Amino acid sequence: MDFSWLFPPAINDMAKQVDSLFWFIASIAVFIFVLVEMLLFIFLVRYRRKRPDKQGIALHGNTKMEIIWTLIPALILVAIGVFGSQMTYAIQTPPKDVYTINVTGYKWRWDFDYPEGFKTTNKLVIPEDKSVLFKITSGDIVHSFWIPSMRLKQDAVPGRQTQFWTGPSEKGEYPIVCAEYCGTMHSMMLAKLNVVSTEEFDKFVQSGGKAGGSAADGAGGEGQTLAEQKGCLSCHATDQNKLVGPGWGGMFGKDVKLSDGSTVKYDEKYIIESIIDPAAKTPEGYSPMPPQQVTEEEAKAIAEYIKTLK
């Protein structure tokens, strides 16, 4: 039976195995659930009180029955435990020949360091035919790196390295989620996983991580991609909503009141300056943005993008 509507698509073998363990447990659980609820319902209705002074039967217990209903659940749970343990070891042990990507969580973005020496943010591209090992840590607080389609999750803990690995997986675009509560913008700490063909992956590596993303079209397209990848959109809305930082929509060309009381024009120069040196001119009502790893050129592209936002 196809139960894919209950789970995100399973894109690798491990996910399929976890699903089958899930269904194994689920079938037992449903059986026990139906049994308990049926007995409850039957006993309540069949033995409901018919006369006010009616007594039940004076039955204090039955040791044989009690031993049976202690042992049966115990045995079922042992069986689940055995399957569970076997799979746990499989998930823990990566194969020898494996492609390693370092994952680092920050408030509120994911950085991916590739062995070829380049880095992407919020964009994880992996080839469809290779085993990949993720070595996960955190740059600030505890996050949790979760790829629902792989049924895999590990916390990103500062000072520790956790890991999980995946075998070959199916092509497509899938969400990556932060599952450990990490403060204000926890809900928006999202990244994209792109599983691509080997050729596409080679191109991605050769371009130093620039190709292979879902580049937006039109004016400010490059800036939009950057804003997504650098994690800007975790804190800035593209409309006028106030998140951690001010919303970008309709800001361009307006005057901004700063925390020191002065005003400044919200133009390209101000945007670039604010990205490179966030503490210099903070808008009123906000605290300075943490330092960002964005070059002046990239900042320019982002400013182009902000210009297009209404």
Added chain:
Amino acid sequence: MGTVATADVKKPSFVRDWLLTVDHKKIGIMYGVVCLLFFFLGGAAALVIRTELLTPGMPDVVPQADMFNQMFTMHGSIMIFLFMIPMLTAAFGNYLVPIMIGAHDMAFPRMNNLAFWLFVLGGFVFLSSLYFGMPDIGWTAYPPYSIESAGLGLDIWVLGVHILGLSSILGAINIIVTVFNLRAPGMTFNRLPLYVWSSLITAFIQLFGTPALAGAITTLLFDRHFGTHFYDASAGGDPMLYQHLFWFYSHPAVYIMVLPAMGIVSEIIPVFARKPIFGYHAIAYSSIAIGFLGFLVWAHHMFVAGMPLATGIPFMVTSMIIAVPSAIKIFNWLATLWRGSNWFTTPMLFVTVGFIGMFTIGGLGGIFLGTVPVDIHMHDTYFVVAHFHYVLFGGSMMAVLGGLFYWLPKMTGRMYSEKLGKTVFWMYFVGTNLTFFPMHYIGMMGMPRRVFQYDPANGMQIANQIASFGSYLVGAAAIMMVVTIIVSLRSGAKAPANPWGAQTLEWTVSSPPPEHNFIEMPYVTAPPYEFGEAEEQYTPKKSFGA
């Protein structure tokens, strides 16, 4: 003559009669009232959360993201520390334990009063964080985030938890000493009512567990203000140490919130089934097993927290084993209903259709989470939220309400309206299932806990909306409950000493009971659930002939 003398005694003032009382029954009732007030506060926070989640996008009900985070922090903290634990252990425990074992009061009545006021103080300090800036760290307060969390909110929160912990330890000591030393003649351990058994085990869990929590949050405070580095990885500390300490208390705390509930269920079922409880010893001793095993499962909250996965296996095993004593109780209750004479009063509905029906769902959900590979996917998602709400809201809360209606005539001397009571039950039952069942699905599809934003694809928004509407129904049920109690207080029929025909000692005295419970020291000659007719008299033919 005594009657002449009492006529001259002035009625004591409200302060002396209630606030300064050392009567365990009055302290129990005060606990209950304050706990219910907190329940409404925690529930209000829950409704804000559910309203926010009606739509998938940006925070639109609460003004900012931070406020959403503060809401679920307050919801969790209030419900656990200010409602469920004190309600089950202190409100019910205080009222019932002494009178059920034939004692005149708690072993340390003044300490009892002190514990109550510490609880009120702790709750007050907790709520003062509304003024000082609410903490936004979740009820678990994991470092390093909790260390850098700005403002006084978290410090106030920690102070509140400390005071509440102290109150909780004092209460636990009181119950342990009372049960060991003040039982009436003939009240052997094998004749203890099952609620007293579960209270005793719970008190031991509180006594041994709470210090671990105190240690965890104290070191947190030190890291924040005194320059220590317990949880600072860059200086050799380890954030995971906190998680170990925290869950070493907080998993057993789940049983603090479940065992007394199971005790209440075990009290109510035999009375309304008019049968002895099936397997008294199994039910009593399985509580001991749960109390003991409860301390050996904490790391199942941390399967993906950074331990090597294989470290999780022993904890998977213990987590599986701890399901067995719970299963034993469920089957024993079912066997008690078999060939009973089941009387559908409101308390009976709450503990059978309510507790047994829904706790089963919660318990089975726990098997998925106890299995490491499945938990890797489910951990920190709404599946977990569904699971523990089925245990704590579908389970414990049902027992609380069942117990409330069961003992209300005893406490107030007034009967409640069965019609209203049953309405409350069905509203709760339907609302709770609507709210929490869809959350299983929401979690499996990929929605983490503690988020205000989710992917509207895959029917996620519909599922979230069903949950939200269910929560409104629960909110209405809570108001209905208060209405039912008020109606009962104002116009309920006078309650006889033993309206249900129960056999535990609290029903042998008037409703409400006199001060010091018993005019004459009771002498116990039989176990508490000697109901039923022998097999040969049971057949309908013979009873009709009689």
